[in-house]
Amino acid sequence: MNWFLFNPGDFAVAFLSVLLEGIPFLLLGALISGVVDAFVSPERLSRILPRNPVAAVIISAGLGLLFPMCECGSVVVIRRFLRKGLPVGCAVSYMLGAPIVSPIVALSTYAAFRGQHPLEMTCLRLGLGFLIAVIVGLILQQIPAQSIMQTGITPEAAPAQGRGGLRVASFSEAQQSLESSLGSRLQKAIYSAATDFLDVAVFFIIGAAITSLLGTAVQRSVLDPLASNPLLAIISLMLVAIALALCSTTDAFIAATSFPSFPMTAKLAFLVFGAMFDLKLYWLYGLIFKRRVVILLGLSLFVGIALICWRLNALGF
Amino acid sequence: MTSLFTRWIPSLTLAVWSAVLLGTYFTGRLTAFLHPSFRPGVMIAGFVLAAIALLIASKPVPPECCADATCTHPLSRSKSGRWLSFLILVLPVSVAAWLSPEHFSKQAFEQRGIVTDATGLRERQPPRATPLASKSATSLASSTTDSSPVAPVLNQDAAAVSPSPVVSTTPAEPVAVATTNSSTTTGEAAIPEYLQKTPEGFVIVEVLDMLYAVQDSQLRKDFEGRTVQLIAQMMPQKAAPGGAENRFKAVRMFMTCCAADARPVATLVETSPLPELPEMTWVRIVGKATFPVENGKRAAIIQATSVEQTKPPEESMLF
Numbered sequence: 315m316n317w318f319l320f321n322p323g324d325f326a327v328a329f330l331s332v333l334l335e336g337i338p339f340l341l342l343g344a345l346i347s348g349v350v351d352a353f354v355s356p357e358r359l360s361r362i363l364p365r366n367p368v369a370a371v372i373i374s375a376g377l378g379l380l381f382p383m384c385e386c387g388s389v390v391v392i393r394r395f396l397r398k399g400l401p402v403g404c405a406v407s408y409m410l411g412a413p414i415v416s417p418i419v420a421l422s423t424y425a426a427f428r429g430q431h432p433l434e435m436t437c438l439r440l441g442l443g444f445l446i447a448v449i450v451g452l453i454l455q456q457i458p459a460q461s462i463m464q465t466g467i468t469p470e471a472a473p474a475q476g477r478g479g480l481r482v483a484s485f486s487e488a489q490q491s492l493e494s495s496l497g498s499r500l501q502k503a504i505y506s507a508a509t510d511f512l513d514v515a516v517f518f519i520i521g522a523a524i525t526s527l528l529g530t531a532v533q534r535s536v537l538d539p540l541a542s543n544p545l546l547a548i549i550s551l552m553l554v555a556i557a558l559a560l561c562s563t564t565d566a567f568i569a570a571t572s573f574p575s576f577p578m579t580a581k582l583a584f585l586v587f588g589a590m591f592d593l594k595l596y597w598l599y600g601l602i603f604k605r606r607v608v609i610l611l612g613l614s615l616f617v618g619i620a621l622i623c624w625r626l627n628a629l630g631f
Numbered sequence: 632m633t634s635l636f637t638r639w640i641p642s643l644t645l646a647v648w649s650a651v652l653l654g655t656y657f658t659g660r661l662t663a664f665l666h667p668s669f670r671p672g673v674m675i676a677g678f679v680l681a682a683i684a685l686l687i688a689s690k691p692v693p694p695e696c697c698a699d700a701t702c703t704h705p706l707s708r709s710k711s712g713r714w715l716s717f718l719i720l721v722l723p724v725s726v727a728a729w730l731s732p733e734h735f736s737k738q739a740f741e742q743r744g745i746v747t748d749a750t751g752l753r754e755r756q757p758p759r760a761t762p763l764a765s766k767s768a769t770s771l772a773s774s775t776t777d778s779s780p781v782a783p784v785l786n787q788d789a790a791a792v793s794p795s796p797v798v799s800t801t802p803a804e805p806v807a808v809a810t811t812n813s814s815t816t817t818g819e820a821a822i823p824e825y826l827q828k829t830p831e832g833f834v835i836v837e838v839l840d841m842l843y844a845v846q847d848s849q850l851r852k853d854f855e856g857r858t859v860q861l862i863a864q865m866m867p868q869k870a871a872p873g874g875a876e877n878r879f880k881a882v883r884m885f886m887t888c889c890a891a892d893a894r895p896v897a898t899l900v901e902t903s904p905l906p907e908l909p910e911m912t913w914v915r916i917v918g919k920a921t922f923p924v925e926n927g928k929r930a931a932i933i934q935a936t937s938v939e940q941t942k943p944p945e946e947s948m949l950f
Binding site for chain 2: 319321322323324326327328329330331332333334335337338339341342345425426428429430501504505507508509511512513515516519520523525526529530531533567570571572574
């Protein structure tokens with residue numbers, strides 16, 4: 315096979331370099347997620363959200379800038395917030411937006427795309443991620459929560475008592491909150507970060523192995539027919555994103571290094587879609603939403619992002 | 632879950648990762664894998680992971696999360712999943728860190744396609760700052776240039792400080808051109824001050840400098856006809872029909888972020904007879920920098936006077 319020549323030494327060099335480059339960002343993301351998980355209560359979040367439901371969805375999509383979360387972490391947090399009465403639209407826009415609209419992702423994307431128009435790629439990624447999170451949030455806001463969410467996730471009490479639709483914390487909750495010391499919260503944050511880190515690192519290692527195999531064993535010219543057709547390139551990288559299930563804090567390093575002949579819009583589709591939907595998230599979203607909703611969400615995101623990126627390609631990006 | 636899964640396996644996994652990160656950093660092996668700007672992050676992450684590993688070893692992770700059926704850690708919900716994730720987390724990275732060479736093989740160079748034209752690299756390059764700018768600005772304030780010249784890569788130390796070897800597309804600070812510089816032992820015209828020299832007076836160049844000089848007239852003017860020294864790996868050059876048969880490629884890997892994105896770059900070296908050294912040997916080439924037009928295209932060729940085997944440089948990759 316001329317197109318596939320495996321050399322263990324070359325594979326090891328590429329594999330180790332991707333891991334060494336990405337792990338500090340993965341750890342940073344996990345640590346910040348842990349802090350948010352331990353210190354940011356739904357009540358605190360409610361103080362930030364406006365009363366207007368549309369404005370609340372828009373603000374929620376950008377909350378990752380203040381409370382950054384990787385996609386796995388955001389599902390955990392959102393699940394808790396939904397039970398506390400956060401409106402579905404806000405929850406979904408935060409869930410989809412936070413893994414992309416975040417300072418860590420901006421930093422890692424900028425760093426990974428050094429020399430490949432890093433500023434444009436970072437702005438497009440964050441901008442497109444934000445836009446899609448808002449659109450999906452606004453659409454789901456119109457649908458009754460009970461019809462899309464799993465049993466047990468719907469709010470314990472009717473929302474809309476507090477700002478942004480959150481109910482006000484009960485006395486017992488406030489007391490509980492006062493009782494938990496800073497030390498125990500910090501410990502919780504670190505444990506949460508460590509568990510997230512170990513769990514996500516597994517997927518990152520698998521992704522790094524696949525990307526190193528592509529980068530060292532597969533003759534690059536084999537991928538050229540896919541890369542030369544913009545729509546095909548976009549679709550194929552989105553499918554790769556589903557399979558790799560990478561964390562949004564490190565996926566830019568894979569995108570920037572693995573597909574040199576692919577257009578930037580295909581890499582953008584990989585980065586935006588991959589942070590919102592993949593095999594791992596299909597399973598995680600199922601913990602919140604009914605399975606048919608998850609499938610519909612995945613298909614809508616796939617088609618929507620593919621079309622937007624295709625259009626961007628036609629516009630010369 | 633037993634303490635094996637809540638204490639010892641997580642802390643051991645984190646300790647292994649910490650050891651890999653700190654080991655590659657403090658042994659200096661990291662230089663073969665990462666761009667300098669990413670290296671401090673590896674060291675910090677190594678220490679943070681070590682601290683978390685110690686914390687978990689002293690106080691296990693509360694098991695409530697992953698004992699819950701709704702836990703969002705898919706691999707932590709069962710014993711087999713935890714063993715599997717432990718093996719995935721520890722084995723590949725340990726083996727790779729232990730056995731990985733510090734450079735790519737010839738096969739990887741060929742697989743990635745050797746770049747001999749700087750136009751293919753330009754989009755990966757931000758504008759280059761002028762090295763020695765402050766020094767030059769005072770001593771050579773009156774110097775002017777008619778283009779947007781760039782300074783060469785010089786060596787890896789210089790590149791680490793000013794890591795953007797590139798043809799500038801916007802007029803930047805003018806490159807200082809020395810007018811009072813001492814002449815070289817080879818009797819050539821004065822060497823511009825910004826160029827680094829060997830004790831023998833040879834101009835130190837990197838492969839990228841030769842490629843960028845093809846594109847940039849000012850840089851080309853500074854190099855052309857001078858005796859230069861280049862350290863690179865040797866690869867054979869297949870002669871074109873009717874072309875010169877006494878040439879080989881001097882190649883280096885050029886990385887943007889990490890070794891995985893590295894691309895081989897090469898300049899031609901002409902010498903007779905061709906050195907009888909194995910392919911991919913590190914060689915020190917001394918010769919005259921020339922930029923002839925061949926088949927309607929300008930090329931960078933070093934007319935070598937000596938090619939000798941040498942040790943690999945401290946930084947095996949260009950950046």
